[in-house]
Amino acid sequence: MQPTPAPAERQLSSVSPQRLATERIESRIRPLRERLTPRTAAQVEVEARRLPAELASHEEGLCLLAMTLLLQNRPGEAEPLLRQALSRNPNHARSLVNLGGLELKRGDAQAASATLTRAVRQVPEGSASSLAALTNLALALLTLGREMDAAKVVLRIYRARRDHLEPAKLVQAATTLEAMGNDGEAIEILLGVYRSVGNISLTRHLAELLERRGDFQRAAVVFRDLFAAEAKAGAGSGGR
DSSP states (O other): OOOOOOHHHHHHHTSOHHHHHHHHHHHHHHHHHHHOOTTTHHHHHHHHHTSOHHHHTSHHHHHHHHHHHHTTTOHHHHHHHHHHHHHHOTTOHHHHHHHHHHHHHTTOHHHHHHHHHHHHTTSOTTSHHHHHHHHHHHHHHHHTTOHHHHHHHHHHHHHHOTTSSOHHHHHHHHHHHHHTTOHHHHHHHHHHHHHHHTOHHHHHHHHHHHHHTTOHHHHHHHHHHHHHHHHHHHHHHHTO
């Protein structure tokens, strides 16, 4: 009878060779990626170019080198590396996010929209990579004149992290959503930002929108804030 392996041994034996290889590659590349900043990009590039062939030709190694080049404003050298990484792994999230940003920066909003749409499917919702991809996707869609689609993306960003976008961009998206008949989604955004915006007209509009939809409880709260803001503005103008 064979001895029963210890839990750690049993766990190790169940891991596929491919996964072990991927984890080994990631353990070598992650420290370089974590050190990567605009200031360290040139040095990390040198180290990335010294990686063994197995690592340098892997999608993670190719993407790392491309990222060092992007941070040094060398997009022409970075793009072929990102495309090579995606030829190895079409779903490589980091390469998709970086390629989409590169395409957007050079003015190819159509290509950027397609690439970034692929990217957001590969990254965890609410992660830094997801927020970066969604932010660039919203800008690409706006550039293409697809305001409603862009507003939906902004709403998705807002739901993931409320403070990621400037209030003005959120208000713009809410205005588009309301214009397209999506009052509920517009209200969701406006309730989160109207106090920080501090615009009396916006606060009044939100209060009236809530009242029109029969949400009298929240309308009363916003009207109270409106009256307080109007009183403060009146006192301020009277004191000058």
